Every structure is written in C-alpha cells, then in structure tokens.
Amino acid sequence: MPEVVTDVVCPFCGCLCDDLEVVVENGKIVEVRNACSLGTAKFLSAQKEDRIRKPYIRKNGKFVEVSLEEAINKAAEILVNANRPLLYGWSSTECEAHRVGIMLAEELGAVIDNTASVCHGPSIIAVQEIGLSGCTLGQVKNRADLIIYWGSNPSSAHPRHLSRYTMFCRGFFRDKGAKERTLIVVDVRRTDTAKLADYFVQVKPGGDYELIQALRYAIKTGDLDKNEVSGVPRDLILKIAELMKSCHFGALFFGLGLTMSKGKHRNIDAALSLVRDLNRYTKFVLMPMRGHYNVTGFNTVSTWMTGYPFSVDFSRGYPRYNPGEYSAVDVLLREECDAALIVASDPVSHFPRKATEHLARIPLIVIDPHWTPTAMLADVILPPAIAGIEVDGTAYRMDHVPLMLKKVIDPPEGCLPDRELVKMILDRVRELKARSS
Ligand code: SF4
Structure with missing residues (x-):
C-alpha cells in the first residue's frame, strides 16, 4: 500500500512550502502533490540512477571508489595541510550541518562563506x-x-x-x-x-x-x-x-x-x-527573495556563532568579517586559498572563470549527491543523504521563520547526513592536529 507523508516541507527554494504530500511506495517516491515543477523535480531527482552513492578519491586522474573512512581521512589531511582553506556552499543543506561546518572552519583557521555572497x-x-x-x-x-x-x-x-x-x-x-x-x-x-x-x-x-x-x-x-x-x-x-x-x-x-x-x-x-x-x-x-531553500539558515546560524552572517575569516583564531575580501569569489580570484571544501553547492557552474580555474588547481573536497561540474573536479567526493527528503533537519524560510524538514524515504546505503560527514571530518582534523602538536 502506498503511504502518503503529509505536511512535507519542500527543500528547494526560499518559499519552503510546507503543505506537500509525498506518496511513497516500496521505499520509492511515486508522486509529489502540491509542489511546483521545481519542487517535484528535486524530490524525484533523489532517486536518479546516476546519483553519487559512494565515496571516491581521485587517483592518477581517475575516480576510485574507496571506503568512507579512507575518504574522510583524505579530506581531513587535505584540510589540515592547507594554509588557508575555503569552506563554501551550505545554502542547500540543514542548519545542523552549518553549525558543524562553522566549528570546522574555526578549528582550521579557514574562510567560510555561503552563496549569499553572490546573491543577497x-x-x-x-x-x-x-x-x-x-x-x-x-x-x-x-x-x-x-x-x-x-x-x-x-x-x-x-x-x-x-x-x-x-x-x-x-x-x-x-x-x-x-x-x-x-x-x-x-x-x-x-x-x-x-x-x-x-x-x-x-x-x-x-x-x-x-x-x-x-x-x-x-x-x-x-x-x-x-x-x-x-x-x-x-x-x-x-x-x-x-x-x-x-x-x-x-x-x-x-x-x-x-x-x-x-x-x-x-x-x-x-x-x-x-x-x-x-x-x-x-x-x-x-x-x-532568497533563492536556495536554506541560504537564510546559514546566515542565521553563522550570526549566532560568529557574530557575522557570511564571508567569515578565522585565520587569526577569531572571526573577522569583510565581504569583498573574505567572500569565496575574492579569495579564489586572489589565489589565496590552497584547498577547498564545497558542501551542497556548484560554484564551478556559477563563479567567474578565473575563480573556477583556481578551484580546479587546488585540492578540492565535495559533499554533494549529484555529479555537478564542481564534483567532476573534486579530489575527494563524499555522498550525502539529501536533507528534507532522506534526512530531517532545520531550515529558515526567506522571512526567517524556521521550519522542520522531514525525512520521507531512506537514503541509499552508506549515504549519511551532511552534518555527520562534516562532523567526521572535524573529528579526524582534531585527531591529526593533536598528533602533530
Ligand atoms: S520550489 Fe519553492 S515554490 Fe516550488 S514547491 Fe518548492 S518551496 Fe514551494
């Protein structure tokens, strides 16, 4: 019998429509009611065959499937060895992942920025x-x-x-x-x-x-x-x-x-x-009119934790804020960052060519469910569960009203929430730093 999950929040745009009904049969989404075509496509895309389902590391120019532990270890090594890592994206994932991401930025002395720096x-x-x-x-x-x-x-x-x-x-x-x-x-x-x-x-x-x-x-x-x-x-x-x-x-x-x-x-x-x-x-x-469904959420969580909404630099051990200097595009254009972690975003499709060229030259870690142009350039790929479809979480509507995202179906085996993947990287970074000090 199909199950109808009601009052589902759409994790696509800043409207966060919370009246969706998703029909699930044998663990698959078979119908999405009340959503627009964009929202429907987001739910159905979770089941696409060509979705990223395994961790990969690029070896000799080719993606090689590896264990999650090996991919996390490699990601942590890249970030610990970098002088000025950039953590970017965040607007299409849950607030709980933002929180851990900001903790990781502080631990690394990194620059952290979200898509607000190129939109609102x-x-x-x-x-x-x-x-x-x-x-x-x-x-x-x-x-x-x-x-x-x-x-x-x-x-x-x-x-x-x-x-x-x-x-x-x-x-x-x-x-x-x-x-x-x-x-x-x-x-x-x-x-x-x-x-x-x-x-x-x-x-x-x-x-x-x-x-x-x-x-x-x-x-x-x-x-x-x-x-x-x-x-x-x-x-x-x-x-x-x-x-x-x-x-x-x-x-x-x-x-x-x-x-x-x-x-x-x-x-x-x-x-x-x-x-x-x-x-x-x-x-x-x-x-x-905020675009990504949780771009407002990142700005809110970042403000709670650092005092600033986006473009935050931790290189001096405390948060500094200066859009135009610490925004992702500017850090890339000045060729300052020497490693990047991109979460739930595709900057290669949207950033200026010169910024993208630098991103292609540095070690790149990507957490994304889809084979985007950014994922294709990555050195490490981690496969997440999709927030609002396969995992619950919190998101902020464009008017700053927080809503709970629902889990509607199970993620593919081995795909973990963004918050867990970032936390695993953070734990491994702390281990590596403790070992070297
Ligand atoms: S894409 Fe936006 S407008 Fe369409 S259903 Fe989802 S939240 Fe609503």
Whole structure:
C-alpha cells in the first residue's frame, strides 16, 4: 500500500512550502502533490540512477571508489595541510550541518562563506547599515493589499510565492484574495510575473537607484520635475508613488535584479529608505527573495556563532568579517586559498572563470549527491543523504521563520547526513592536529 507523508516541507527554494504530500511506495517516491515543477523535480531527482552513492578519491586522474573512512581521512589531511582553506556552499543543506561546518572552519583557521555572497549579500550589508522594516509571509498573506516585485521573477524562480503568500491567496483581512490586491512589477523586461501585473514598470538596465530616489521624491513632494527617470515616464512614477502611499499594507519583494545590478547594496539602501519613508503614511515592509531553500539558515546560524552572517575569516583564531575580501569569489580570484571544501553547492557552474580555474588547481573536497561540474573536479567526493527528503533537519524560510524538514524515504546505503560527514571530518582534523602538536 502506498503511504502518503503529509505536511512535507519542500527543500528547494526560499518559499519552503510546507503543505506537500509525498506518496511513497516500496521505499520509492511515486508522486509529489502540491509542489511546483521545481519542487517535484528535486524530490524525484533523489532517486536518479546516476546519483553519487559512494565515496571516491581521485587517483592518477581517475575516480576510485574507496571506503568512507579512507575518504574522510583524505579530506581531513587535505584540510589540515592547507594554509588557508575555503569552506563554501551550505545554502542547500540543514542548519545542523552549518553549525558543524562553522566549528570546522574555526578549528582550521579557514574562510567560510555561503552563496549569499553572490546573491543577497548586498541586501544583508544594506540591512546592517540602516535596518529593515520586515514581517512574516503570513502577515503579507493576511494583510497586504499592494504587492511589488522589483528585479525578481517569482513565476520562474519561486513558482508558488504568488499563490501561497502574496496575490492569489485569501487572507484573514483579504478574504477576496487577488480582487483586493494590486500587483506592481518593476523589471528590465516583461517577465512572466510582469504579465500578471496591474502595473508593469520597465526600468532601464542599471537605472534602479535613480528610479527609487525619484519615487522617494515623488512620495515626499507629490511632484517630479523630470519627464522620465530611468526610462519610466513621470506620470507612471507619480501613479506608483500614490498607490504606495495610499495602500493599507504594502510589501516590496526584491531579487537579484536589484542586488546584483549597478549600485548593488546602495540599491538596497535606497529601497530600505523608500520603505522607511512610506511608513510615515502607511504600513510598508520589504523582503529579499532568497533563492536556495536554506541560504537564510546559514546566515542565521553563522550570526549566532560568529557574530557575522557570511564571508567569515578565522585565520587569526577569531572571526573577522569583510565581504569583498573574505567572500569565496575574492579569495579564489586572489589565489589565496590552497584547498577547498564545497558542501551542497556548484560554484564551478556559477563563479567567474578565473575563480573556477583556481578551484580546479587546488585540492578540492565535495559533499554533494549529484555529479555537478564542481564534483567532476573534486579530489575527494563524499555522498550525502539529501536533507528534507532522506534526512530531517532545520531550515529558515526567506522571512526567517524556521521550519522542520522531514525525512520521507531512506537514503541509499552508506549515504549519511551532511552534518555527520562534516562532523567526521572535524573529528579526524582534531585527531591529526593533536598528533602533530
Ligand atoms: S515554490 Fe519553492 S518551496 Fe514551494 S514547491 Fe516550488 S520550489 Fe518548492
């Protein structure tokens, strides 16, 4: 008889939808209900034949299957012998693994960083500078009558965001759903989300900062002495400003279109200031559209343990924080690190070519269930159980609400949780260091 596991949390994007039903028959997932296509694919990919199921070490240029003990030993040796190891990734695994990873970084005097440094790092820096008017997604669902997506296309990247939390859902004070809400999309092109919008504001690439400041001016004065700003006509800017001021509860969600375009954290400074200004007239909040399902979790755990959310350097024996200096891409571009441990991430597919070239030159340990381009370059590969499918754990939704990931099926034999694999490396590192001292 098939078993239906209910209230499963989806371990794919920052929405962390917690209403999934997974049908399991003979230890296999046969159906995933309520998930979008991205979430469904993640659950079904766990069962792919070409998944990494064994530990490997590269010997004479070829991957050779080895025992887990030998692979852990080799990984620990690489890290202990390195002068400046880099520990990177972490955003697609559970918080319990983050905790042990940070302990390992401290033990090694390593640099530890997560994918925030190439996505919403600028948002975190801006929030540290001027603060955040935030809320939970539940408050948006129950109260918001104006939704803005700026530089973000949730229809592709967070497919259930609109239906679960913002536009197409009924809330306690919004029981008519979309009929009581207005959707504005600001983007450089007419995305799928923009096609759903009541107002689409097409901004010139790189023109976000000026447009935000023009909106702030229009909100303060009710006027604007330019015919257009960043390609947006004056009348539309005044209209959007008026909609923002007159709503009951507005929510601005922003993505990499704002964080990674010209201006970076200054764009977010300006957006935070815009929302702060709006709170003189109404209730307005702002939230980054976090991508990986537990990128927020790493930033939270790292802040608890080190005082800093990402890009942390332990080389002096205590944590130091400086994005742009201790972020993974910069450490690689300066060819500083001489070994790397990558957990639940594929930097080779996303980092600049020169950073990837250095990663290819140094000893590389990868913990990943799939044969990614990064795994293909590894010297040691450790096969994990997949958090949220084969092992439980904690993850933080994009609004900082922690949720428990469920175990739905057993992992392949010999595949252990990330937290256990990293702990085994940590124990072995301590043994090796004790022996040499
Ligand atoms: S929107 Fe995100 S969390 Fe929700 S089901 Fe889709 S991929 Fe999973």
